[in-house]
Amino acid sequence: MSDSLKTRLVFSLGSPSAKPPGTPTWKLESQRWPGLIEDAAQDVFGTMLGTLLVRADDKGPPAGDVTAMIGLAGALVGVFSVRCSLPTANLLASKMLGVDGAEAEYAARDALGEIANVVAGNLIHKAPGLNDVCFLSTPTVISGHDFVLYSPANSSIFEVPFDFEDSRIWLCFSSVGGS
Amino acid sequence: MKKLTVLIVDDSSVMRKIVERSLRQSGLEIERVLDADNGQKALELIAQGHPDVILSDINMPGMDGLEFVRQLQGLEDAKGIPVVMITTEGSQSRVMEALTLGARGYIRKPFTSDQVRDQVMPLVKGE
Numbered sequence: 001m002s003d004s005l006k007t008r009l010v011f012s013l014g015s016p017s018a019k020p021p022g023t024p025t026w027k028l029e030s031q032r033w034p035g036l037i038e039d040a041a042q043d044v045f046g047t048m049l050g051t052l053l054v055r056a057d058d059k060g061p062p063a064g065d066v067t068a069m070i071g072l073a074g075a076l077v078g079v080f081s082v083r084c085s086l087p088t089a090n091l092l093a094s095k096m097l098g099v100d101g102a103e104a105e106y107a108a109r110d111a112l113g114e115i116a117n118v119v120a121g122n123l124i125h126k127a128p129g130l131n132d133v134c135f136l137s138t139p140t141v142i143s144g145h146d147f148v149l150y151s152p153a154n155s156s157i158f159e160v161p162f163d164f165e166d167s168r169i170w171l172c173f174s175s176v177g178g179s
Numbered sequence: 180m181k182k183l184t185v186l187i188v189d190d191s192s193v194m195r196k197i198v199e200r201s202l203r204q205s206g207l208e209i210e211r212v213l214d215a216d217n218g219q220k221a222l223e224l225i226a227q228g229h230p231d232v233i234l235s236d237i238n239m240p241g242m243d244g245l246e247f248v249r250q251l252q253g254l255e256d257a258k259g260i261p262v263v264m265i266t267t268e269g270s271q272s273r274v275m276e277a278l279t280l281g282a283r284g285y286i287r288k289p290f291t292s293d294q295v296r297d298q299v300m301p302l303v304k305g306e
Contacts, residue, residue, distance in 0.1 A: 114193045118267060136267060
């Protein structure tokens with residue numbers, strides 16, 4: 001199928017209502033974001049899956065059939081996402097729940113959503129001063145690879161690829177206005 | 180200690196399974212696990228029979244964990260059931276609100292089975 005025939009999903013970040021008037025803006029130097037994302041993720045993968053991620057050098061764009069997204073609102077506004085292939089999501093579910101085969105496949109998308117949720121929560125917990133002033137949405141999980149995440153001009157995007165077993169997982173944070 | 184009946188309240192079926200798995204790995208004797216995906220359904224389950232302990236998420240669509248604890252405390256025959264809150268972002272204000280409403284402890288995600296045991300065990304000793 002040519003690109004022109006594909007239906008492209010476009011997600012827009014940065015609803016004005018995500019930051020009520022008077023809410024302080026929380027900022028972090030750009031170079032510290034990848035390390036913070038990695039710290040938050042390693043806790044979650046170590047505790048919930050009994051394995052660690054390995055930071056990958058790959059600078060290519062995120063790819064994969066499954067993307068879990070969590071909205072952040074309050075002092076920090078944006079979207080945190082975890083993206084990987086469906087077989088990798090199956091493997092994540094298998095390790096999280098101690099199940100295999102069809103049971104892991106059935107739980108794969110929910111498992112990726114829950115990983116995104118807990119990593120985003122841990123990110124807030126680890127970022128000094130964000131507790132109680134930043135809040136999470138429930139997870140949204142997208143199946144398919146042909147979509148565009150549209151970010152406003154005043155956004156910053158941090159993409160951190162990891163190796164997990166023999167596959168690749170991307171953790172991304174798109175921050176609107178602050179960072 | 181008798182075998183426990185536990186109620187797990189979380190809108191994520193995956194997280195309910197993770198909590199159940201952690202409970203079973205923690206060394207606690209579990210007889211039965213009930214689950215609900217929001218506070219309202221949890222209250223309906225409690226009306227049919229009392230669990231020994233409840234582990235509840237805070238952020239849930241419908242009736243959230245804070246409202247669930249508030250309503251549980253209003254039930255004369257059920258308000259003594261210990262509730263442990265499970266939080267994602269670790270918001271201290273929400274945790275404090277839950278404890279003020281009557282929750283007996285909290286666990287922040289991600290958690291280990293040891294952390295689950297350490298929270299639940301003191302609440303069910305003597306059961």
